[in-house]
Amino acid sequence: MNVAAQVRLDQTDNLLEGRSPGGTWPRWGVWLIRLAIEHELDALWARRSPTGMTRSRRSQLLALGVVVDSDTQHRVTELWNTLSRAAHHHHYELAPTAAEVRGWLREARRLCTHLANHV
Template identity: 40%
Template sequence: MTTSLYLATADRMLSSVIRGTRGAWPRACAWLLCHELEAAMDRYWARVCPEIGRTRVQRPKLLLLAHYAGPDLGRRASYLWWALSRAGHHHHYELGVTAAELTRLRTELLDLVALLDHSEAPTC
């Protein structure tokens, strides 16, 4: 698997201080990881069912993933997309996501991307 620009930039945010990102880097990192997940799903759908892949909305792609790739993979992708989306939004009433939580989500993302890129699925 080659490292995408999304993942490389998220890795840079997790490993070093980037000038001008104080306070905003955790949300930016979460969105970059979320974009990487969406790109992996787009690659999966382009291979398995291009009609679904042409949809711009992510929610139908997530819902159909359980049917095509299996319920476990569908659940994992839905949870990860939810967690990254939630981490990307600012909530006044709770603490932001930490570097350790983003690192755990990144690890889950890499596992999921590998499964999506190599999973066998029936074509539609």
């Protein structure tokens, strides 16, 4: 796994274990998980097609099906979109729960490892 991605996922673990300042930690965790996925996508595109790194993130997610299987593309895209929605504060929505963040963290670890191992 990409070192930058691993650091972000470990930081999220620290947030979940209560080793961080209080307050907005669920959204911090969401941003860190999304950032980890983005680091792993950048590393994948750097290996497979460096010109892919110049495209928007949404374009990269659409093109991901060219370099990985469709199930992985769907899972990465779905998780990235979910994290994007959860990361933005809306006064009419509750912050993500610790259980939700843990679930997203587990899925991100699986996907980042899979993307890192995909040559």
